[in-house]
Amino acid sequence: MDISERVSKLTPSLTLAVDAKAKAMKAEGVDVIGFGAGEPDFDTPEHIKAAAMGFLEAGFTKYTPSSGIPELRAAISEKLKKENNLDYDPSQIIVNCGAKHSCYNALLAVLNPGDEVLIPAPYWVSYPEMVKLAGGEPVIVPTTAENGYKLTPELFREYTSPLTKVVIINSPGNPTGVVYTENELAALAEVALEDDIYILSDEIYEKLIYDGAKHSSIASFSKEVYELTLTVNGFSKPYSMTGWRLGYVAAPKNVAKAIDSLQSHSTSNPTSFAQKGALAAYKGPQDCVDEMLAEYTKRRARVIELLDDISKLSYVKPNGAFYFLIDISKTGMGSVEFSEKLLEQQKVAVVPGVAFGDDNTIRISYATSLDNIEQGLARIKKFVG
Template identity: 45%
Template sequence: MKFSSKVTSITPSTTLAITAKAKELKAQGHDVIGLGAGEPDFNTPSYIIEASYKSMVEGHTKYTPAGGLPELKNVIIEKFKNDQHIEYSPEEIIVTNGAKHSLALLFQTILQEDDEVIIPSPYWVSYPEQVKIAGGKPVFVEGKEENEFKVTKEQLEKVVTNKTRALIVNSPSNPTGVMYEKDELKEIGQFCLDNDLLIVSDEIYEKLIYGGKNHISIAEVSEEIKNNTIIINGVSKSHSMTGWRIGYTAGHAEIIKKMTTLASHTTSNPAVMAQHGTIAAYQQEDGSVEKMRQSFEERLHKVLPELESIPGFKCVKPQGAFYLFPNVKEAVQTGGFASTDEWVTALLEEEKVAVVPGSGFGSPDNIRLSYATDLDSFLEAVNRIRQFVQRKSS
């Protein structure tokens, strides 16, 4: 059987693969602790569930416009006014089946064959694959660990070509949890303006920030940069609504129009009851989001020192999201493993702890651990990892 070259060129998700292996071992009766999932371990707040249920009872179970309910677009517009102090019109908003769908539609809309997209690494696993599916070419720029995994203007200048179409900015980052400061965003934004590049700003973790810091969107920096930016966001992480599949995109009206046309021929519209739940999520906030954020911050303060105490582990302190991304190169080498991937497989098989190898994020010396799990389980996982490292190095 013959398959599309676009399908055969993409790499399966490392995150989903390790999660599937962990579930398989659990089904066999093993006591597996999974630290691979990229979703909050809290249920969706009850007021959102109730609003969604109410909408169905009232008969909101039919098709909606492909780009989302007008009332939801208006709520999103208000959200941008309140949180980022920037303004959009309904024509500049599309609601999608999750932020991942937003990105897929965007790349298929803006990329011609062999157009290049600059992707800072470490990166979320789906960025390069989505660019390839759209016929584009991912161009990677390494965010140095000594610079908190962030890229600089000087690095970007070395890779930009006449084929470069866009740059991805993910702040706070998956997998590192680091954030760009306003002056850094300003420099990157000006670089994109100077080189006529679209800025794709993935802000899905904007509500999960720690240490008293505030989220800054690159679109806030200036009106000129805003007009050159496409914001990707959603309620999956902020409101623990991963399964509801509601994301959205804000940006230039012509891009949004083309994305909406593409969506109309592929998915029709996001689930109507989930859209009504999202309206409630933003309009009826009851403190659940802040409670969840505080819980993640408390976990971070407790688990980071424990993780850093493991021999051969070094970790940049995250400022947002719910991941730790330690460098384990020393532990891997001391343990006699050829690669971090091999080390991760052995850890799962021997200690029944599932973490994600950094190779899937473009950083082969690191691993990603999600602390979106209960504290006792995470601390037990750290103890198992410590035992594993000590046993392999002895």
């Protein structure tokens, strides 16, 4: 049986593959330290679980409106107004099955065959594949460690063509941890405005931010930028709700309407009682987020100390998310060779940077215990040495 061209062009997710391999080794009793997963290691906060369980038990188990329950869309609208200075009516907010789904739906809603999408590299592994699935052409824009892995207005202009339809901006970013300043985002918005290029602004890591960095939402800059921006956010990372599959897109009215229609014929609504959990996440106390952030902050500081002690490895200090993208070029190995040998010899799982469009790097996630961080980095030091 033939596989469609659309799907056979896809590259399987290396991040999920590494995580699966590490988990399989662990299940066989091997003492593996996993730095692969892009997933908080905390349990979902109790009040969020309790809210969902209450509604589950009360029989809130049926279809909801495909774009999400009205009270959740209203809570998201309030949150975006209060925290991000963004004015989206609840009707402009579509709740999806995870922010991954939000990005994909947003791309499906605006791309025509052959439209180009600018993706600054190193990029989150799924962006190019989603663009391909949506019929577009990913155009990879290489950034460098020297400029902090940031897309600059100059690079943006250089890679723009008459076919450019969308630019993806992910701040705080995966895998680099890069956080763009307000001025940097404003300069990129100027370029997008010159050619009416949509901005897909993936803000899923907005709450995981360090060293006084500040998150800005690009759509808040002006009416004109707002009209071009598709703002994506979700619950997986800030509330440790990865398995719940809840994210959202906030967009200009016509795009939101298109996504609503698309979703009504594909997944329909995200899980009913999970949406009630998300409502509790936004409406309830926020100290759970602060507590997780405090823990990540400690771990990040420790990773910095330990990495600084390995002379062959270098990195750009990440100001957001929970990753370090580590330059391994001084080891003389490519990223797949490095990752495979590291897993074989020292039983440490990392993600090869080739998955993010940069073969000179590997990514580690510090969404794992301090103990694992200590042991894992000691093993990496031994391996590199």
